[in-house]
Amino acid sequence: MQGPLISGKYNRAIEVILAGVKLLEQQQHIDRGKLQQLQQDAPMGWEASQRGEVVGGATAMAKIRANRRSGTVPGGIS
Numbered sequence: 001m002q003g004p005l006i007s008g009k010y011n012r013a014i015e016v017i018l019a020g021v022k023l024l025e026q027q028q029h030i031d032r033g034k035l036q037q038l039q040q041d042a043p044m045g046w047e048a049s050q051r052g053e054v055v056g057g058a059t060a061m062a063k064i065r066a067n068r069r070s071g072t073v074p075g076g077i078s
Helices: 002-007 013-050 057-070
Strands: none
Touching: none
């Protein structure tokens, strides 16, 4: 806690603590959003697997990496 105080970014220890709490709350919000998205996507994945529309792990990861590089958000891996 001394680093942020010494640097002058914060004047009091409570400001450092509050900034840390705010960051934790933001991360929890992001994590909840990710969990909700996974919960929504899981049934689609299950249904696709029931139809035989699945790919191997290496193929899936290659498609995910390609989508991340291109900035696209896939609706599912096909």
